[in-house]
Amino acid sequence: xxxxxxxxxxxxxxxxxxxxxxxxxxxxxxxxxxxxxxxxxxxxxxxxxxxxxxxxxxxxxxxxxxxxxxxxxxxxxxxxxxxxxxxxxxxxxxxxxxxxxxxxxxxxxxxxxxxxxxxxxxxxxxxxxxxxxxxxxxxxxxxxxxxxxxxxxxxxxxxxxxxxxxxxxxxxxxxxxxxxxxxxxxxxxxxxxxxxxxxxxxxxxxxxxxxxxxxxxxxxxxxxxxxxxxxxxxxxxxxxxxxxxxxxxxxxxxxxxxxxxxxxxxxxxxxxxxxxxxxxxxxxxxxxxxxxxxxxxxxxxxxxxxxxxxxxxxxxxxxxxxxxxxxxxxxxxxxxxxxxxxxxxxxxxxxxxxxxxxxxxxxxxxxxxxxxxxxxxxxxxxxxxxxxxxxxxxxxxxxxxxx
Amino acid sequence: xxxxxxxxxxxxxxxxxxxxxxxxxxxxxxxxxxxxxxxxxxxxxxxxxxxxxxxxxxxxxxxxxxxxxxxxxxxxxxxxxxxxxxxxxxxxxxxxxxxxxxxxxxxxxxxxxxxxxxxxxxxxxxxxxxxxxxxxxxxxxxxxxxxxxxxxxxxxxxxxxxxxxxxxxxxxxxxxxxxxxxxxxxxxxxxxxxxxxxxxxxxxxxxxxxxxxxxxxxxxxxxxxxxxxxxxxxxxxxxxxxxxxxxxxxxxxxxxxxxxxxxxxxxxxxxxxxxxxxxxxxxxxxxxxxxxxxxxxxxxxxxxxxxxxxxxxxxxxxxxxxxxxxxxxxxxxxxxxxxxxxxxxxxxxxxxxxxxxxxxxxxxxxxxxxxxxxxxxxxxxxxxxxxxxxxxxxxxxxxxxxx
Numbered sequence: 038x039x040x041x042x043x044x045x046x047x048x049x050x051x052x053x054x055x056x057x058x059x060x061x062x063x064x065x066x067x068x069x070x071x072x073x074x075x076x077x078x079x080x081x082x083x084x085x086x087x088x089x090x091x092x093x094x095x096x097x098x099x100x101x102x103x104x105x106x107x108x109x110x111x112x113x114x115x116x117x118x119x120x121x122x123x124x125x126x127x128x129x130x131x132x133x134x135x136x137x138x139x140x141x142x143x144x145x146x147x148x149x150x151x152x153x154x155x156x157x158x159x160x161x162x163x164x165x166x167x168x169x170x171x172x173x174x175x176x177x178x179x180x181x182x183x184x185x186x187x188x189x190x191x192x193x194x195x196x197x198x199x200x201x202x203x204x205x206x207x208x209x210x211x212x213x214x215x216x217x218x219x220x221x222x223x224x225x226x227x228x229x230x231x232x233x234x235x236x237x238x239x240x241x242x243x244x245x246x247x248x249x250x251x252x253x254x255x256x257x258x259x260x261x262x263x264x265x266x267x268x269x270x271x272x273x274x275x276x277x278x279x280x281x282x283x284x285x286x287x288x289x290x291x292x293x294x295x296x297x298x299x300x301x302x303x304x305x306x307x308x309x310x311x312x313x314x315x316x317x318x319x320x321x322x323x324x325x326x327x328x329x330x331x332x333x334x335x336x337x338x339x340x341x342x343x344x345x346x347x348x349x350x351x352x353x354x355x356x357x358x359x360x361x362x363x364x365x366x367x368x369x370x371x372x373x374x375x376x377x378x379x380x381x382x383x384x385x386x387x388x389x390x391x392x393x394x395x396x397x398x399x400x401x402x403x404x405x406x407x408x409x410x411x412x413x414x415x416x417x418x419x420x421x422x423x424x425x426x427x428x429x430x431x432x433x434x435x436x437x438x439x440x
Numbered sequence: 441x442x443x444x445x446x447x448x449x450x451x452x453x454x455x456x457x458x459x460x461x462x463x464x465x466x467x468x469x470x471x472x473x474x475x476x477x478x479x480x481x482x483x484x485x486x487x488x489x490x491x492x493x494x495x496x497x498x499x500x501x502x503x504x505x506x507x508x509x510x511x512x513x514x515x516x517x518x519x520x521x522x523x524x525x526x527x528x529x530x531x532x533x534x535x536x537x538x539x540x541x542x543x544x545x546x547x548x549x550x551x552x553x554x555x556x557x558x559x560x561x562x563x564x565x566x567x568x569x570x571x572x573x574x575x576x577x578x579x580x581x582x583x584x585x586x587x588x589x590x591x592x593x594x595x596x597x598x599x600x601x602x603x604x605x606x607x608x609x610x611x612x613x614x615x616x617x618x619x620x621x622x623x624x625x626x627x628x629x630x631x632x633x634x635x636x637x638x639x640x641x642x643x644x645x646x647x648x649x650x651x652x653x654x655x656x657x658x659x660x661x662x663x664x665x666x667x668x669x670x671x672x673x674x675x676x677x678x679x680x681x682x683x684x685x686x687x688x689x690x691x692x693x694x695x696x697x698x699x700x701x702x703x704x705x706x707x708x709x710x711x712x713x714x715x716x717x718x719x720x721x722x723x724x725x726x727x728x729x730x731x732x733x734x735x736x737x738x739x740x741x742x743x744x745x746x747x748x749x750x751x752x753x754x755x756x757x758x759x760x761x762x763x764x765x766x767x768x769x770x771x772x773x774x775x776x777x778x779x780x781x782x783x784x785x786x787x788x789x790x791x792x793x794x795x796x797x798x799x800x801x802x803x804x805x806x807x808x809x810x811x812x813x814x815x816x817x818x819x820x821x822x823x824x825x826x827x828x829x830x831x832x833x834x835x836x837x838x839x840x841x842x843x
Contacts, residue, residue: 206719206720206723206724207720208718208719208720211718211720216716216717216718216720216721217717217721217724217837217838217841218720218721218723218724219720219724219727219841279838280838282724282838282841313619314619314620315611315614315619315766316609316611316761316762316765316766317609317610317611317614317619317621317622317762317766318619318620318621320609320621320754320757320758320761320762321609321620321621321622321685321754321758323757323758323761324622324752324753324754324757324758327757328752348751349727349731350727351723351724351727354723354726354727354730354757355720355723355724355726355727358719358723358726358761359719359720359723362719362765363718363719363720434620435620435682435683435685438620438622438685
């Protein structure tokens with residue numbers, strides 16, 4: 038008789054969004070003790086913080102002395118640096134050691150800036166369970182002239198595990214404050230993990246294919262039978278909250294591409310609105326952006342494209358609308374046009390070292406399309422690239438739409 | 441040899457939106473003298489206006505004496521009452537006689553409040569060319585417990601002509617000011633009007649069906665051969681402007697239902713936003729509203745539904761977004777929640793006798809669904825109806841979305 042095991046969860050990353058996800062996941066591990074271990078490990082890039090005198094956590098005995106961020110989080114249950122004023126469940130355990138944080142976890146949630154993911158994977162390779170499964174909250178894709186790679190598949194290949202993706206019309210601070218919204222999780226349950234469906238035991242199942250349509254099942258290590266199944270229902274239980282409505286799908290391509298390409302469209306919307314056009318014009322740009330996004334998916338993922346993800350899910354139209362009306366890429370591109378400067382200038386002067394994802398995505402996608410000679414089939418994406426190069430005027434936007 | 445004829449255009453209605461459409465159509469008849477007669481008749485419900493002393497059109501000789509609105513429009517080329525400060529092309533001819541305005545016109549553009557259309561059709565019946573064609577800019581549908589009827593088809597049946605529909609993410613004042621946006625025109629060219637395609641002359645053509653899938657071709661009088669064809673290209677030339685991008689489709693059902701049901705969704709969005717939720721929550725409501733709209737189309741127009749109109753066209757997602765972020769139904773329902781009063785109260789106190797389309801559409805659609813026992817399949821539509829009855833709280837919105 039093998040001892041029954043529960044799924045152990047680690048959140049890798051503890052910024053604004055990472056801490057928010059750790060909070061909601063920890064609320065759920067507490068509510069579902071039959072499936073999950075209660076404590077949720079959160080890997081924190083260690084740094085020193087100094088608590089202000091007016092902080093409720095200020096301790097006169099410590100005074101102005103720097104404290105470790107992990108120890109502040111574990112003592113006061115608040116990420117004072119990246120998610121201040123939000124009480125975290127006491128079962129969120131901040132851990133400064135990446136290797137220790139992922140140890141024995143069956144569920145790894147990746148939630149950190151895009152540019153760090155390669156290095157993180159290198160550090161944990163060999164230290165995770167071979168049957169761990171991942172969810173990437175890092176939106177998007179990596180695009181070079183040679184290829185496009187979904188971030189979740191990059192993680193999956195680097196670690197030899199299966200990794201799904203979470204994306205939706207989400208703003209971290211709102212969710213941290215338990216303001217209701219919804220999201221989409223794409224998880225293509227590997228047949229070797231199924232129980233009531235078929236496999237887990239080597240029984241014949243339908244082939245499992247990656248986003249290119251290639252069979253990948255055989256590379257994965259099955260989750261041992263003493264663990265509860267890990268399928269859509271369990272991920273729904275892990276992420277869904279009364280204030281965070283989760284829809285489960287199996288289309289990692291749609292969820293990942295939607296999360297990436299909408300940033301280009303958001304830049305275009307900011308340009309248009311900064312120029313003085315209103316919501317009606319912006320809506321036209323969003324509509325065109327969605328059509329080019331789906332065309333992109335259809336052209337480069339013809340084997341696996343599921344168009345309805347874009348039309349119907351929060352990771353599709355939902356995220357597009359929020360990104361083009363309330364989020365960073367839109368806000369700063371609008372500011373650039375209003376101030377008569379380039380968006381790169383705004384990025385330098387206003388963003389305190391942070392980068393606008395839309396700029397790099399636009400650059401990479403445009404270069405990828407040019408390398409294939411198909412950039413003219415994507416006039417909105419091309420236009421944004423031209424505006425970034427200061428070769429095209431925003432006034433030219435309506436020309437795209439004229440017959 | 442028959443003398444070559446040109447299409448004569450009449451706009452029936454001269455409010456804010458009617459005058460805007462007359463303006464853009466008249467710019468196009470002027471630009472396409474090969475197809476259209478230059479002058480565009482605009483029927484104006486005659487009333488007296490008194491020009492203010494600071495009006496550029498004030499005439500000391502006339503002073504404060506009331507003047508006919510039609511004569512002010514035809515003298516000063518401005519609809520001082522309903523579209524002030526917008527210069528109209530001189531070929532917009534205001535006409536106080538409905539019967540005279542429609543005489544000999546091959547193209548009738550209907551653009552007046554929804555509730556007047558029955559009476560207008562009665563008045564012009566017998567006074568129009570039997571081969572006239574219509575475009576309805578009146579968004580929507582008429583719903584009773586017995587049936588749903590598209591406004592454009594109501595017009596078509598009342599006058600025994602074919603009538604298409606125009607709808608999109610449009611705000612009249614912005615278009616009047618030539619701020620760019622786009623729209624959708626649904627026109628299902630009757631085979632008897634085709635030239636290069638097939639018919640015009642009794643030759644065999646594919647059957648032409650109405651929104652219920654019934655053959656209607658034989659009821660229509662073909663446009664005489666001395667007129668230019670009247671097909672998508674010609675309507676595109678009549679409506680498309682550099683600031684107004686037109687997409688032609690053939691799906692009158694999608695365009696009409698999109699234009700009607702989005703008003704229910706806009707009320708829901710106002711309720712949600714008035715309650716303090718942000719764009720991410722509103723986006724979830726819009727997404728659900730679009731899914732119920734398409735479900736409605738699929739259930740009640742199964743023969744002719746073309747889902748992509750909703751997903752891809754300005755009359756679909758485009759109009760949904762604008763209606764839920766910038767337009768009347770949304771604005772006043774938000775105000776109602778913020779002030780803690782019913783929306784009916786806001787309608788009475790803030791709207792100066794005007795009606796909110798969303799309220800009557802919600803009432804009619806809910807009653808129609810109840811009469812069929814399917815209201816539970818449309819939880820968002822049902823919720824709005826319940827809020828209008830003050831039987832449901834806005835706080836209950838997220839419950840709709842929980843699994």
